[in-house]
Amino acid sequence: MCLSLDSLNDDTLLGVFSALTVPDVLNLRQTCRRLLVFSSQRIVWQNIGSSQILQQGIPFSKKPLSSFPVRDLEDRVRRAYHLGKAWKAPSITFRASGFAASNGSPIQDIYFIPGHDRRWLITVSQGIWSMIILWDRRNLKRVTSWSPQKAVFSALAVNTSEDCEAALAVSLHRYDSVVVEILAIASTTPDSPPGFECIARLDTLRQPIAMCGSLLALADDESETIIWNWKTQEYAVLQSPVDADLWRNKCTQVVFAYKTILVVRARSVHAFAEPKLAPHSNTCIHHPYAQSTFGWVDGIFISVPPSSPEDPTGMEGQPLSILVRTKNDDPWSSTFKMQLWTLSPMTSPYEATVDGPHYIFPPSMTSEIVTPRRGALRCTDMVLGPYGTAVWVQPEDYSVAGLISSNVHLQNMPVPQSHETLVAAAFPGLLNTQDKSQVKSSWKNYGKDWTCLDYDEERGCVALGSAAGAVTILDI
Numbered sequence: 001m002c003l004s005l006d007s008l009n010d011d012t013l014l015g016v017f018s019a020l021t022v023p024d025v026l027n028l029r030q031t032c033r034r035l036l037v038f039s040s041q042r043i044v045w046q047n048i049g050s051s052q053i054l055q056q057g058i059p060f061s062k063k064p065l066s067s068f069p070v071r072d073l074e075d076r077v078r079r080a081y082h083l084g085k086a087w088k089a090p091s092i093t094f095r096a097s098g099f100a101a102s103n104g105s106p107i108q109d110i111y112f113i114p115g116h117d118r119r120w121l122i123t124v125s126q127g128i129w130s131m132i133i134l135w136d137r138r139n140l141k142r143v144t145s146w147s148p149q150k151a152v153f154s155a156l157a158v159n160t161s162e163d164c165e166a167a168l169a170v171s172l173h174r175y176d177s178v179v180v181e182i183l184a185i186a187s188t189t190p191d192s193p194p195g196f197e198c199i200a201r202l203d204t205l206r207q208p209i210a211m212c213g214s215l216l217a218l219a220d221d222e223s224e225t226i227i228w229n230w231k232t233q234e235y236a237v238l239q240s241p242v243d244a245d246l247w248r249n250k251c252t253q254v255v256f257a258y259k260t261i262l263v264v265r266a267r268s269v270h271a272f273a274e275p276k277l278a279p280h281s282n283t284c285i286h287h288p289y290a291q292s293t294f295g296w297v298d299g300i301f302i303s304v305p306p307s308s309p310e311d312p313t314g315m316e317g318q319p320l321s322i323l324v325r326t327k328n329d330d331p332w333s334s335t336f337k338m339q340l341w342t343l344s345p346m347t348s349p350y351e352a353t354v355d356g357p358h359y360i361f362p363p364s365m366t367s368e369i370v371t372p373r374r375g376a377l378r379c380t381d382m383v384l385g386p387y388g389t390a391v392w393v394q395p396e397d398y399s400v401a402g403l404i405s406s407n408v409h410l411q412n413m414p415v416p417q418s419h420e421t422l423v424a425a426a427f428p429g430l431l432n433t434q435d436k437s438q439v440k441s442s443w444k445n446y447g448k449d450w451t452c453l454d455y456d457e458e459r460g461c462v463a464l465g466s467a468a469g470a471v472t473i474l475d476i
Contacts, residue, residue, distance in 0.1 A: 006034055013038060018047040022081040042070040049077045057430025058084035059387050059458045062162070062307050083460040086476045087389060087431040092424060092440045094462075094474040099140045101125065101133060107465025108153075112137075112456045115162035116185065121463055122168070123471060124156060132156075132170070132196065134185065137461075137473070146183070146196035150174055155207035157216065166199060166230070169208040169216050179203050180218065182230050200230040210254035217261075219251035225263050227275060234277035237285045238263060240270045255302045258316050258345065260358045264300050268293040269322070271359060290361035298336070299325040299382055302343075306386040319344045321427075322363055323384040325392065338382075338392065340367040340427045340437065367427050367437045377420070378467065379450040385457030388429035393450055393464075394421045394442070419444040422453070422462065422474065443474060 005013065005028070017025060017039065025048070029039040038044070046065045053060050060080050065073060086092045101107055102125040109124040113134075120143070121135045131147035155171040167185045171178065182200040187193065206218035206226055214232070219225040225238040240263055243249045253264035263270045270288040278284060294300060305318040322341040341363040375395030382392035396419050424441040426432035445464075450472075452465045460476035 006032055010038070014043060014047070017044050018051065020048075021052065022048060022078055026078075040070065040074070042066075042073065045070065045074045045077050049073065049080075053077055053080045053084070056084060057306075057387060059306070059385065059389075059460070061458060079459070083476055084431070086460065087426055087440065088433075090440075092476050094424075094441060094443050094476060096443070096472060096474055097140065098470055098472045099135075100469060101135070101465065101471045102127070102131075102469035105469050106451050106467045107469060107471065108452065109156055110452045110463050110465040110471065111156070111158045111168075111454050112459075112461070112463065113158060113167060113185070114160055115164075115167075118456065118459060120185070121471075122158075123465060124153060125469065126152065134194070134196070135471075140473070144193055144195045148172060154178075155209070157208035157211045159211040159213070161211075161213040164213045166211070166214070169211050171207050177203070178205050180206075180208055180216075182216070202228065202230070207251075209251050210256070212256045215256065217254035217263075219254070219263070221248050221250050223249065225251060225254060227261065227277065229277055232277070234279055235283075236275035236277050238270075238272045238275070239285050239287055240265060241288070241291065243268070252300065253302060255304060255320070257304060257320060258318070258358055262302055262320075263288075264302060267295060267297050267300070269300065269302070269363075271357065271361065273358070289357050290359070292362040294324050294326075294341075296327045297324050298327050299323075299380055301382050301384050303384040303386055317345050317347075320359065321384060321388070323382060323390055325380075325382060335370050335372060338369040338371060338390075338425070338437075339365055340384075342366045369425060369437045369439065371423070379420075379452055379464070381453045383453070383455035384427075385455065387431055387457055388427045389424065389431060389457055390427065391422060391424050391453065391455045391462050393445075393453065394423050396420045419446055420450065421445065422450075422464065424462070445472075447472075 025039050029036045049065045058080050101123045105125045105127050107123050107125055111122050113120040119138055121137045123133050125131055129147055129151055130153035131145055133145045134143040136143050151172045151174050153170055154173050157169045159166050165184050166182045168183050169180055171180050180202045181198045184197045184199050185194050186197055206220050208216055209219050210217040214229050216228045216230055217225060223240045223242050227236045249265045251265050255262040259274045261272045268291055270291045272286050272288050275286045301323045303321045320343040324339045326337045328336055343363040344360045346358055371394055377393055377395050379393045384390040422443040423439060425437055425439045427437045432438055449467045450464045451467050454463050462474040464472045
């Protein structure tokens with residue numbers, strides 16, 4: 001007797017669907033009404049999401065699969081499957097779109113906002129006064145803006161927690177005061193568009209660097225970092241060693257790792273044991289239990305490992321990855337390096353105490369990419385995702401024109417052109433099973449100079465702001 005899929009009972013059919021890939025399911029649902037209805041059930045997409053996305057190490061949301069409506073779950077699983085196939089292919093292709101975010105004013109910063117279905121993007125620009133604009137990334141339409149009168153923004157930090165009411169922290173400079181304000185993005189009524197609302201503020205000269213839930217890290221340009229809980233008004237002071245060789249030791253990143261806070265400054269990383277917060281900021285000063293210096297570098301970015309619903313922090317017993325863009329003291333060298341370093345955790349609970357260490361210093365270099373160009377960049381941002389993919393801007397090749405200027409007037413002479421390039425790479429890991437790092441894509445900028453970028457690894461999306469006020473969105 002010949003059996004057809006349509007004649008199988010639901011339990012058997014579910015087992016068949018669980019063994020199919022996403023394209024197979026989409027093709028099979030077109031054959032008959034019963035398979036169309038069956039393939040739209042939650043259990044089908046939960047099984048596929050678990051076996052083909054989460055277990056395969058493909059970027060996905062930290063929330064449980066059961067928390068999404070079934071249609072949203074299917075869309076997320078299909079997008080994640082496409083993203084995983086793209087990163088595992090020899091090369092990836094970006095789909096470009098863009099819009100004008102300001103009337104000729106440079107974009108100073110650009111950020112994806114976690115939470116809110118990851119649909120929002122903000123740009124920061126400055127005319128007479130600074131302005132934050134919220135954009136809907138689905139249709140690239142302006143949603144709302146926030147621009148306090150007679151104020152200039154000096155720094156901004158976006159909350160990495162998707163479930164916290166606070167979305168970002170902004171340092172406002174007025175002629176008579178400097179204040180950090182905590183902003184929420186909310187609607188006053190169900191039918192009204194969202195807007196920015198200040199829910200907390202702190203008078204301080206220190207600039208917001210990182211935000212995780214109710215914790216905000218603020219730092220100066222020398223050695224001090226403050227961890228402030230804006231809900232309980234409790235503090236802790238982290239004191240890094242003073243680098244006498246640097247007149248400005250700017251803090252570029254603060255990472256909340258497993259029982260450790262990592263403070264990244266101009267060319268070094270300092271590890272502090274997770275401090276106990278107190279009502280007053282000057283009650284106790286904490287010093288690092290370890291530090292590491294990378295020498296003369298152009299940037300450092302630390303990425304934490306991906307989390308899961310079973311392990312919300314995702315960091316206990318997991319190594320941290322550090323991306324370093326090196327500088328070369330050879331003035332004739334035409335290359336620079338992107339190095340991946342690994343900061344390993346303590347493997348035995350007896351090796352770590354309450355005050356640390358929880359990670360083994362110094363970190364070890366595990367991979368390296370040599371880029372063919374070096375030069376000046378307005379956009380020095382680089383982002384390393386939890387799953388080992390990274391993006392950065394590579395400078396244009398000024399040597400292609402030799403000694404010929406592009407505005408030469410003596411004679412008509414064609415001058416070779418070069419352009420800065422966005423590079424997307426995958427370092428060894430679940431998305432790159434090779435032993436060495438792989439550059440997957442290079443996208444040339446034929447417009448104005450880029451000034452800033454952000455990267456959403458889960459969505460496979462890069463946003464770049466330019467000196468002309470334009471925003472470019474690149475989707476995988």
